[in-house]
Amino acid sequence: MSFTNFLETEILDHVFAGAAYTAPTTKYVALYTAAPGETGGGTELSGSAYARQSVAFTTTGNTTSNSAAVEFATATGSWGSVTHVGVFDAVTSGNLMAYATLTSAKTIDSGDVFRIPTGDLDITLD
Secondary structure, X not given: OEEOHHHHHHHHXXXXXXXXXXXXXXXXXXXXXXXXXXXXXXXXOOOOOOOOXXXXXXXXXXXXXXXXXXXXXXXXXXXXXXXXXXXXXXXXOOOXXXXXXXXXXXXXXXXXXXXXXXXXXXXXXX
16 A cells, blocks of 8 residues: 555654654545545545445564454445555545555446455555
């Protein structure tokens, strides 16, 4: 996953300029049909029972991964082809902190459930 400009600035200000940054207590996974980028954007899903889902992370070394499976509600209509995920600091609106392209796009139709298994959502700093 890549950090957005928002999170990069917060980290740099906090570590090197001593500015306070309070990490969100709850983080949320969002799904996209078009790529977000460094400044956000993209096309996040909406409607048909879609809602961002909370996610918790465990960090080992320079990688943090989701510590439990993330499961979205059963789609009540087509969500289309999910191509990207993002991590936000709020359940609605908020700031996109990190984003990534899925290894393979996943089409979600009515009745389908999108799941991210434990340990499959990795953020690495090198």
